[in-house]
Amino acid sequence: MRMIKAFAAIAAMIVMAACSSEQQAAAPATTTTIAPGSVADFRQNVGDRVFFDTDMSTIRDDGRTTLNRQAEWLKKYTNYPITIAGHCDERGTREYNLALGERRANAARQYLIAQGVPAARVKTISYGKERPDPVGSDEAAWALNRRAVTELQ
């Protein structure tokens, strides 16, 4: 039980962190230490990940907003090769989740391409349920694990 509570607390902290980073994006004064065009800039001020509903690979409205920001940033800073990593929560079977993660990564990739990011720049990889972030076994953790993360090399 203590483990589960700890996981829940971590998940809650991450949700709060995500909210505060959006507030930071709206208040430029707090982002002066992050170099524009850096990986940190992308992660913190653009948002590197979008989330999916259970067993779905449809880009949600909140994901569209994030991917629109990503596309604008990636078209401005063209030096990064991009890999989109698709992930799943732990509530599916291993092999199916590998395929579902691939579907999610591809959905995000297609969206970025439609926004003008060159297809040749964007690769995909699926981790299925192999790399949870955050670690946790409750609804809050699972919602954050159904994700496609845009990684810059």
Place this chain on the structure above:
Amino acid sequence: MNKRFDMMLPRRSTILGGAALAAGSTMPARAQLTIDMTRPTFEPVPIAIVDFAGDRVGADIAGVVRNDLQNSGLFRSIQPSAFIQQNLDANAAPRFADWRGIGAAGVVVGQVQQVGGNIKVDFRLWDVVVGQQATGLSFTSQPANWRRLAHIIADAIYKRVTGEEGYFDTRVAYVSETGPLNARVKRIAIMDQDGANNRYITDGRTIALTPRFSPTLQEIVYMAYAEDRSPPRVYLQNVDSGRRELLGNFPGMSFAPRFSPDGTKVVMSISTDGNTDIYEMDVRGRALRRLTNTPAIDTSPCYSNNGTQIVFNSDRGGTQQLYVMSAGGGGERRISFGEGRYATPVWSPRGDYVAFTKISGGSFGIGVMRPDGGGERMLASGFLVEGPTWAPNGRVLMFFRQARGAGVSLHQVDITGRFERQVPTPTDASDPAWSPLIPQ
């Protein structure tokens, strides 16, 4: 009748002969030393296994036999400290009254002899109830093979008592898991069915998943990630030499491999632009043939025992369900219709059942159904139970189990669901693959 069996073993060892020991009568045993494992209720058969005489390794052999039989759930191994008769003659009938007195239905007596550089192991199973020898065999092999000899003896006893083939002389490939959950190290390992002789097949630098044996046990196929960010792919690896090769280099991810029963083909999934279909690859010529062509996820393919059909899971109907098609593709039909999602189908080596993982109502289950979809029965359930694999006799399954937020381990359950036990592994473990009987 000294048959000679050549085995594919790392040490290039052989087991020389499995000769029947003459008995006074071949009269079949009655009730208590036989068991019908399909009956709704039964008591485990009480059996006494005496330390084999003649050599120090005799006690070790008896210990392995006891452990195998006890772990099957069908036998109750009587503690040696309860034995009344001591110093038995391996070639003479035991004092049946002494064994009846401690409630034994059967007693196993054996001996070990040094013959040249080999050991010769004899054993007899005595039916205490009718006072007759039930079976007896003699084996000769290199001393290093004593554990295998013990498993072969346990298989012979299991077969004599249950009427089913044994499954103790087998191995299990699985994924060893160590490290934190967000950076898990996953290595392929192979061990004997009882957990002995554990060894690692991959080095853990990248995640390796879903190992499966070739019919000869000489090779495994599995999926592994690369050290760069290229998609994970299917590898074919020789177990003894460690030599591994990519099984096809496709632009997208390839995964979920499984050998055909004759070992000439590997069926697997390949993803292209986010879509996953099933393909067959000829192992020798590497010719690739596409077997499904839908916008759905088609994965976890497994051949039928006779190689003519493939069962797989697909979400083409909206949710993950089980389908059967011809081994060459085509004729696809859905076989699962219950509540929930169905996954990881595996066809029994006997052909009578398909085992699967079922996700329903927030929990996972391991179940079996007939290949036509009828007769669904659940055998185990929990927060996470996944990935059944059949023992070669088609009467026992292994799978992996994880409680919420806890470690993951291998478990086995018999086909009635009555007897489940954890299989010991040195680390957390998942993705078990049970081998066929080791070739003799």
